[in-house]
Amino acid sequence: MDLSFISVVPVTYGIFLLFAVIAIASAFLVVSVRSVMHSALFLAVFLLSVAAMFFVFDADFLGIVQILLYVGGVIVLILFAVMLTSRVQSHLLQQTNEQKFPAIIVCVLLFIMLSYAILTSGLQGFEKSVLQGGITGDVGRLLLTVYVLPFEVASVVLLAALIGAMAIVGKKDE
Amino acid sequence: MLFLIGVYGVLTRRNAIGILMAIEIMFNSANINLVAFNKFLNLENSIGIIFPIFIITLAAAETAVGLALILSIYRKLKSVYVEKMDLLKW
Numbered sequence: 001m002d003l004s005f006i007s008v009v010p011v012t013y014g015i016f017l018l019f020a021v022i023a024i025a026s027a028f029l030v031v032s033v034r035s036v037m038h039s040a041l042f043l044a045v046f047l048l049s050v051a052a053m054f055f056v057f058d059a060d061f062l063g064i065v066q067i068l069l070y071v072g073g074v075i076v077l078i079l080f081a082v083m084l085t086s087r088v089q090s091h092l093l094q095q096t097n098e099q100k101f102p103a104i105i106v107c108v109l110l111f112i113m114l115s116y117a118i119l120t121s122g123l124q125g126f127e128k129s130v131l132q133g134g135i136t137g138d139v140g141r142l143l144l145t146v147y148v149l150p151f152e153v154a155s156v157v158l159l160a161a162l163i164g165a166m167a168i169v170g171k172k173d174e
Numbered sequence: 175m176l177f178l179i180g181v182y183g184v185l186t187r188r189n190a191i192g193i194l195m196a197i198e199i200m201f202n203s204a205n206i207n208l209v210a211f212n213k214f215l216n217l218e219n220s221i222g223i224i225f226p227i228f229i230i231t232l233a234a235a236e237t238a239v240g241l242a243l244i245l246s247i248y249r250k251l252k253s254v255y256v257e258k259m260d261l262l263k264w
Binding site: 027030031036039040043046047050053054057058059061062065066069070073074077078080081082084085147150154157158161162164165166168169 | 191192194195196198199202205206209210212213223224226227228230231232233234235236237238239241242243244245246248
């Protein structure tokens, strides 16, 4: 085997492909298993494989944020909601409504449209990217200098979401 | 491809929480796309990483509010299946 031109791109492409296959498989299982609890656990697998893909793409800060917020926060929220709202129901209940066939048609049409858009946009293949040694410092600097307005607006949005969620769920005293 | 799996999930799941999970799949597929473009196109100011950070933040907030809505609907209707939530239908 001719290994004389081993550059970074083919090796990381193989690793990316592995995690991409895991992600696609677990995403497909999320939308097709019968029990919502299994769906939530497959969603956790999916989010972890997405975080692994972020690490492959040199976005280590984003991968850690993904694990903290999504796997540690959103999955916990979803598991709480699933456990609070599922009575003892038979697992033979169908989890998909009767619109499976139109949904498949819609998805195939969207796939054709998206692939046409991607293939005719004139993108070249891989370029060799500048390998930074991790991006956390750059991201921190950018968040506080160039992107400080979205940063502050995001904190206001989070505050509004928090208050809204509590207002929706809070019981009135009757 | 991941985006389309999410769309299929949104259109067919009966459980409202399942629909939320499919929306999360769509968010994450868009994030992967942005980060991949950031690595291979070397954009200035690393916007391909900043933008997914905000997407993750907003998606988490939106999921929290959606789950609050589902919980309050469950209290009223005692069911999470979206066929029963038809008060707005004609």
